[in-house]
Amino acid sequence: MIVRIAQFPLRKRLLYGIASTAGVLLAQQLLTWIAHGRLTFLLISASLPLITVLFGEASGALLLVSGFVFGVLWMKPIGSLAVQQPDDRIVLLVYVVVGVLLVVAGQQLAKVARRAGRAEAATREAAERLLQFERDARHRFDVALNSAGVPFFVVTPVVREGHVTELRWDYLNEAAAQLFSPAAGVVVGSSTSYVRPSGWDADLLLERLAPLAEQEGRDAFDVRVQGEHGEQWFHVVAASLEGAVVAWFGDITPRVRAEQALSDADRRKDEFLATLAHELRNPLAPIRQVAEILEQPGLTDERRKWCITVLRRQSAAMALLLDDLLDVSRITRGALTLRKEAVALREVVDEAVEIARPIFEGKAHELVIKPPARPLHIEADRLRLAQVLGNLLTNAAKYTPPGGRIELAGTADDAEIVVSVADNGIGVEPDKLSAIFSMFSQVNPDHHREGGLGIGLALSKSLIELHGGRLTASSAGKDRGSCFSIHLPAQCRVVPQPVSTRDVPAVAASVEKRRVLVVDDNVDAADALTALLELEGHEVRTVYSGEEAVDILSHYSPEVVLLDLGLPGMSGLDVARRIRLTPATKDVTMIAITGWGQPHDRERTADAGFDFHFTKPVDVGQLNRAIESAVAAV
Incomplete structure (x- = not known):
């Protein structure tokens, strides 16, 4: 004491x-x-x-x-x-x-x-130092395991009658704890039979880890989990530790999916090579037969002409196959460049229809074209865009039974320009929609085989993406048709640059007569243009200010508006915007008539909603074609 x-x-x-x-x-x-x-x-x-x-x-x-x-x-x-x-x-x-x-x-x-x-x-200080050392060691242990970002856990066995009957969670790092549902409550101390990561199999954990708790050793195995985010794969590495079991496990889902993708790609490659051999043999067979026919004596001129026609048709088919292969190669290497220009969507559609016309006629399909309400010019590679649209039309024709209906529609708004091809053919099953744009894939390789290398949609998708757009597909299911849509950004829309014209007659008898509104503060210029248009048979109204133009639209519905930009008071750009915002007139064809012709002037007219931009004096031939396009443009 x-x-x-x-x-x-x-x-x-x-x-x-x-x-x-x-x-x-x-x-x-x-x-x-x-x-x-x-x-x-x-x-x-x-x-x-x-x-x-x-x-x-x-x-x-x-x-x-x-x-x-x-x-x-x-x-x-x-x-x-x-x-x-x-x-x-x-x-x-x-x-x-x-x-x-x-x-x-x-x-x-x-x-x-x-x-x-x-x-x-000294004893008390040593005990405190030892306790602090233990705390620091545990903290460093926790920091090291948590910073690794790889799930880690320790389980201890529960032995009954000499056998491990269950495992209990003894330690979890942060990465491992995140795999448990918040509703699981307290995890450490709980049995793996009742509390475990979402989707994990308790029997599998006990089966693989219990032997390590009974005797020294290590094990590595993969676990497939069907969790909240779909199928996942984990690689588990476990080892014995003084009667307990420690384990690391990493998410190898990306690796497994990559391996599956490589396997699928390898399978599609084999299918592609088999398809390529088949597609090349198809034109080679008639070419070889025609060569033998040409060797026969006494060949008539009619038979010779038929042979030449077959050679041209089959060599053209082979050329298309090779062109598709070369295009895919260029896109893959980043060597394909677009040659963009201002092009009328109507012209692209016409070229695409010509590409698909033979198969349409051969299968007696009905083609319905629904153009936009007014002319549409876009900045694009005319050849490539026609190639994509032609491919969509050809696919629709191939996979639609004879006598089917195919609809080509175009729409445009402030957000994007959409051109869609819809059919009432075999359709696409929902689970295959995401794969149809993959390389070497076929819409339906088992039924309705109509040829092709399975690269058309993949090539089309890449070409549209080079234009800054996207290609989408939708289908209500098998035998319920499908719809493929080209989406281009609204920024692609341009006002075309006038080109030099051929000599054309002042009056074209084939020109359809339209209702035209002329707006110009220069009375002589307005009256002269009005007289010219009336000579061609158009119904013309003339006003000399922007305010008058807005007023006349309340009781007159023109199909074409010729609008001067430099109007006093309300400018031509303001009038154009008012016209586009009015539901009754939002789709009329608007043609700018102005003395300003610089690139930034054309950008202003395009932003205001004009379809054409002509500088004074206006070329009559160009003006006639612009008015014609109000009817025929898509």
């Missing part, structure tokens, strides 16, 4: 010292009252070791001297420092000798107490 008190701070030692001294003094006073002071001073010696240990040798010696003086004063004669009785002297001598021994003993106890205190402090 004294050693323990000696380790206390000074304040606590003072309190214990004062309390113990007070107790001794009270006991002394009680005994003094009972025994009339005889020998009671010896009780002071009981406090000597305590005081020496608590406050040092000087304090013990001071208490010893104080006790001696106290004893002398209480011995006869009381109150005198002279001790006359021999027995009293012996008692005082014994008190002094014993007191000195007790002070020396207290001094030794103080040394022992200090050493014990230092030893205990």
Whole structure:
């Protein structure tokens, strides 16, 4: 007890010292009252070791001297420092000798107490350092495992009747914890039979990890999981650790999917090579037969012409196959460049229809064309766009039974330009829609085989993407038709640059008569243009300001508006915007007549909604063709 008190701070030692001294003094006073002071001073010696240990040798010696003086004063004669009785002297001598021994003993106890205190402090400090080291090690362990980003866990076995019957989660890093559903609650301490990552098989975990809990070893295996995000694959590496099992597992879904994609691509490549051989043999067979026919004597001119026709047709078919292959190769290497120009969508459609016309006629299909409400010019590679649209038409014809209906429609708004090809043919099953744009894929390789290398849609998709657009497909299902749509950004729309024209007659008898509105503040110019148009048979109204143009539109519905830009008050651009915002007139053909012809001027007219931009003086032939396009353009 004294050693323990000696380790206390000074304040606590003072309190214990004062309390113990007070107790001794009270006991002394009680005994003094009972025994009339005889020998009671010896009780002071009981406090000597305590005081020496608590406050040092000087304090013990001071208490010893104080006790001696106290004893002398209480011995006869009381109150005198002279001790006359021999027995009293012996008692005082014994008190002094014993007191000195007790002070020396207290001094030794103080040394022992200090050493014990230092030893205990060192032990406590070592324990704290060890505990802090353990905390730091655990923290570094957690940081290392969490920063790795790879799921890691530790499971401990539950053994019943000598066998591992279940596993319990003992540790999870953050990456592993994220695989558990929040509804799982507390994971650590739970059984893998009841709490596990979403989609994982508890029996598989027990089957593969229990042997590692029973004996030393390691294992690696793949786990297929059907989770919230579809099919996933994990590679697990597990090992024994002092009766427990530690395991890392990584998401290998991208690798498995890549391997599956490579396998599918390899399969499609084999199918493509077989298809290529088949497609090349088809034209080679008649070419070879025609060569043998040409060797026959007595060949008539009619038969020779037929042979030449067959050779041309079959060689053209082979050329198309090779062109598709070369285009795919160029796109893959990034070597294909577009030759963009301002082109009328009508012309692209006409070329595409010509490409597909033989198969349309051969299968007696009905082709319905629904053009946009007004002429449309876009900046595109005319040849490539016609190639894509022709491919869509050809596919629609191939996969539509004879006598089917195919519809080609064009629409345009502020967001995009859409050209779609819809048919009532065999359709596409929903689960195959995402694969039809893949290289070497066939819409339906098992039924309705109509030839082709399976690269047409992939090539078309790439060509449209080079234009900044996208190619989409939709189908209601098998035998319910399909629809392929070309989506081009609205920025592709342009106002065409006028080109030099051939000499044309002032009046074209074949021109369809239209309702025309002429707007120009130059009265002579407006009247002269009106007279010219009336000579050609058009119905013409003439106004001389933008405000008049807006007013007349409330009771007159023109099909073509010839609009000067530099009008006083409301400009021609403002009038054009008003026309486009009015539902009744938003689809009329608008032709800008102006003296401004710089590129930025054409951009302004295109933004305002004009379909054509002509600089003064206007070429009559160009103007006639622009008015004609109001009827025939797509």
